[in-house]
Amino acid sequence: MFKMQLRTVLLTVTFAAMCIAQTSSLEALKAGAESAGAEFHGNPDVIKLPPPDTTGGLPLMRALKLRMSSRNFSAKPLSLQIVSDLLWAAFGVNRADGRRTAPSAMNWQETDIYLVTADGLFEYVPPSHSLLRMSNKDLRVYTGTQDFVKDAPLSLVYVADISRAKGATEDDRMLWVGADCGFIAQNVYLYAASAGLACVVRGSIEKRRLANVMQLRPNQKIILAQTVGYHK
Numbered sequence: 137m138f139k140m141q142l143r144t145v146l147l148t149v150t151f152a153a154m155c156i157a158q159t160s161s162l163e164a165l166k167a168g169a170e171s172a173g174a175e176f177h178g179n180p181d182v183i184k185l186p187p188p189d190t191t192g193g194l195p196l197m198r199a200l201k202l203r204m205s206s207r208n209f210s211a212k213p214l215s216l217q218i219v220s221d222l223l224w225a226a227f228g229v230n231r232a233d234g235r236r237t238a239p240s241a242m243n244w245q246e247t248d249i250y251l252v253t254a255d256g257l258f259e260y261v262p263p264s265h266s267l268l269r270m271s272n273k274d275l276r277v278y279t280g281t282q283d284f285v286k287d288a289p290l291s292l293v294y295v296a297d298i299s300r301a302k303g304a305t306e307d308d309r310m311l312w313v314g315a316d317c318g319f320i321a322q323n324v325y326l327y328a329a330s331a332g333l334a335c336v337v338r339g340s341i342e343k344r345r346l347a348n349v350m351q352l353r354p355n356q357k358i359i360l361a362q363t364v365g366y367h368k
């Protein structure tokens with residue numbers, strides 16, 4: 137009898153522990169998402185990216201030699217592995233203390249990267265190296281004024297949450313926010329050069345319209361966009 141009771145208690149404890157483990161991994165993802173400025177509207181899909189390949193790529197000097205803007209994109213989608221490598225290179229976590237592959241003024245980490253693809257709108261969550269689906273709609277046509285944006289497989293939209301940019305003068309604040317975004321964009325250019333991808337950073341955006349379709353909050357400012365894909 138005592139043995140039966142002990143078995144029931146053990147089974148109950150094991151099941152409870154499994155539930156807690158699952159809940160806490162979801163909570164951890166959510167915590168990462170919230171610290172990156174994402175909001176959970178209902179229950180957006182969470183896509184865990186494969187680990188980035190941080191060992192490959194061209195030597196830096198060769199990537200610099202190849203870095204250029206290209207505007208002829210094939211419509212072929214990028215693999216999840218390439219997206220993973222690209223985002224990690226852009227602004228992924230590269231140290232145990234949560235700091236990133238690009239510097240940021242006062243370590244604000246105010247730039248969030250949104251991915252606009254044929255499959256929808258996603259936000260990159262660096263702490264969990266995952267994507268949050270924010271919309272199922274294809275918003276590519278809204279990401280810029282140039283024709284290629286509607287067919288290229290991926291445009292990154294760099295959005296600064298200026299509520300995180302505290303402690304600088306008004307003059308310095310937007311300058312530094314722009315500089316922070318520039319470092320990320322250059323990381324993406326270098327990754328693209330190394331991976332043989334076409335890439336162009338873009339300021340020609342109808343920002344109000346894009347912010348509207350992306351449903352951004354008032355403190356979120358679109359800084360630049362950057363289109364990446366295979367060369368046509």
Ligand SMILES: Cc1cc2nc3c(=O)[nH]c(=O)nc-3n(C[C@H](O)[C@H](O)[C@H](O)COP(=O)(O)O)c2cc1C
Pocket residue numbers: 203204205206207282336337338339340341360
């Ligand atoms: C802040 C910024 C905004 C830019 N905006 C656009 C743009 O809207 N559309 C575009 O085709 N290229 C844009 N470019 C890319 C430049 O035109 C390009 O970098 C420049 O012609 C030099 O060419 P390269 O990048 O091949 O060296 C932008 C570049 C920067 C740095």
